[in-house]
Amino acid sequence: xxxxxxxxxxxxxxxxxxxxxxxxxxxxxxxxxxxxxxxxxxxxxxxxxxxxxxxxxxxxxxxxxxxxxxxxxxxxxxxxxxxxxxxxxxxxxxxxxxxxxxxxxxxxxxx
Ligand code: FES
Numbered sequence: 001x002x003x004x005x006x007x008x009x010x011x012x013x014x015x016x017x018x019x020x021x022x023x024x025x026x027x028x029x030x031x032x033x034x035x036x037x038x039x040x041x042x043x044x045x046x047x048x049x050x051x052x053x054x055x056x057x058x059x060x061x062x063x064x065x066x067x068x069x070x071x072x073x074x075x076x077x078x079x080x081x082x083x084x085x086x087x088x089x090x091x092x093x094x095x096x097x098x099x100x101x102x103x104x105x106x107x108x109x110x111x
Contacts, residue, residue: 029041034065053070097109
């Protein structure tokens with residue numbers, strides 16, 4: 001499944017939420033482009049399992065260096081999803097496998 005073009009994401013930037021079909025039903029994910037790489041995560045903060053964003057495509061903090069939860073401001077490393085500050089310290093975002101091919105970001109087989 002093609003999620004979007006690589007150049008549809010700013011550097012740094014994010015896109016989402018995007019609804020994708022998993023074997024257990026539809027779930028929302030988001031994409032992050034940072035340091036020339038792309039990652040995808042479930043759109044669920046590990047603190048309360050609520051969506052991270054307050055508005056579409058706004059997943060990064062003001063500096064563009066960390067993913068931020070809009071509810072209690074937890075911060076996450078954009079490339080690992082690890083919580084680096086906030087109430088979910090020691091936990092992290094759930095990664096979703098994506099690849100980049102021919103300028104497109106593709107969802108790998110959802111597990
Ligand atoms: S719900 Fe995300 S930090 Fe509390």
